Amino acid sequence: MSLSRSTIIAIIVTLWIARAWAQQSAPEATSTSSAISAGTASPSPTPVVFSSQTLAELKRLQQAALRSDYAYKQVAHLANNIGPRLSGSSQAAKSIEYVASELKAIGCEVQLEKVMVPHWMRGEETAGLVEFPGQAQSTMQKIVLCALGGSVATPPEGIEAEVIAVRNFDELKSMPRDKVAGKIVLFNYPFDKQMAAEGRGILDRPITQMMHRKFQPAQLPQRTPI
Template sequence: MPFSFDFQTRSALIAFLLLLAAASSLAQQPQAASTLQQITSELEPSNGVWTAQQIAAMGRLRDAALRDAYATTELQHLTDNIGPRLSGSPQAQQAVEYVAAEMRALGAEVQMEKTTVPHWVRGVETGQLVSWPGMGPDATQKIVLTALGGSVATPAEGLTAEVIVVDSLKDLNALSPDAVKGKILLFNEHFDKRLAAQGLGFEAYGQAVAYRAGAPALGASRGAAAVLVRSVGGAEYRLPHTGMTEYDPQLTKIPAASVTAEDADLLVHLTSQGHVRMKLTLTPQTLPRADSYNVIADWKGSEHPEQVVIVSGHLDSWDLGTGAIDDGAGVAVAMQAIHLLSQSGIHPRRTIRFVAWMAEEEGSDGAQTYLAEHSGDIANHVGAIESDSGAGHPTGIYLAGKPELQAWLHPISQVLEPIGATQLVISKETGADISGLTDKGVPSFAPLQDGRFYFNYHHTAADTFDKIDAHELNENSAVMTVLAYALADSPQPAPR
């Protein structure tokens, strides 16, 4: 027969179920409140260690940076009026004097910190094929190239030798010991354009640049007469890409140059058919080291002027272009931070110290001098920011230091949300010039920028002012200024 309840049993069961539902509802209340709190905190984030007034000041600085043309004007003067600023050059000294004067005009306390720097001069650089499979009578072909920084010269009349191409060190090691002796050795390592197109330009650069640095030592160890490297960059408009190279003091120094991607491909194709000979002429000179300066400008703190937050970029550049993205832009946005504080009359608790570093491209000699001069004062450096990745749209901040920095800076990422710069990404390094400070435990930072196009122009003749988007430059100024103010005015220094 079918199962049935009498009235009393049914009533008891209903009462039990109601009690069970009530208990379940009560048990769920804390979880619901926790979820609600989490949603609320995401939509209305805490101000962290900063007051509502300080957060509002950051918003005003952000908005002022987006409106102000100061950084663009300063950058155009550095690039168009002063020009290339290779360390030791007259233009580098002119830039030092100009930036120091501009900082004084803003009311900052300026120091020109003396350092000594390399003084390398490029000279003539030509390449041409004089023999190759299928050539016509009396024919030659031009090879577009540029000397690598620090390269020694060929004989004044040039050198002519057979070209040997390898794709990697593994390929070089597979050759017989004497295969490249007396020859011109080309390392044909490709820059990964697909990786760069996904916003990972610096990762692509890191993979390829080792050959630019190491080629002279590798070639000299095999008795090569000279070395060439495929240009480390993404734009294939027959633009050679320069940059510093390295020599092994135990080996003979041999001439080193970078060839365009197109000419590297040409050499690969022709050498696959037979013997190819090239005439290479490079006449660079390495002159005695020169006196130069880091430009230091302090915007003094109101409570703890002895504690400093650095805002910085490097003032020197390579000599093929005018150093707009590398690194006039970094200097300009750091100048803008002092300009905006001056315009607004804000003196945060701690000193914000502008630094225009000298000789980053040729070994960061200025940064080494700074570390030596301030070795007894590292504990008073509560933060350091360097911009040396161009002027592309910033999506956030790189940070190096304690993991707690990420959560500590969360309110700052919310201030930067209107410009889309909310990411806080932990990194081992944030800038070459501040890396020594990072190693000593100083929390350090850099704008996290769009890197898809940077290496189309980096270290080439195309690094000129027209590559700058003024709005994106101002966005970077906003990141630099807001972050500097936050670090300088927090009740306690950033976690260290």
């Protein structure tokens, strides 16, 4: 627990030292300006804010905090034990409770306040190729996908349109608007070659002609208290 306390103290100490240096440099800058304008005054000496012993102790606290793995352990707990923390989710609430309890454990005074945050709930995502080269009659190819958090839902019937494949945003921006409007844009970005060599990715995929995509049902972001 001493290491975790050192982490907090080191942050405060760093800000404290920075403020002290700012205070030390301010009188010197003022005196220099006066000397230039008057031509006779000399800069005043920098005042001693902390003793050499105090600065040495602060330095030791800072080094102890930098050597500690306390911060990494906290991040690991949030990522592995609690998981994704979308705003308004139960995981976000648990992470707030955890951080508050950890701060209290090292002697900090903590007070939680209720706030309103956006809240997005995942619906059901489906997609499939309905027209593609070499397609067998009366068949379609299902695509497994996962919508990004915060995605807007499609209409209930989904979206069916021609697919335009691009490698990056620059290629997309270079295309005429009439070639993109009303179509589904596929970013055909290649997987890492090493991953592909290990059988964990595919470098090239055929460019599809028609795709049906449906995100249903999905709830639009709403405000929820935490």
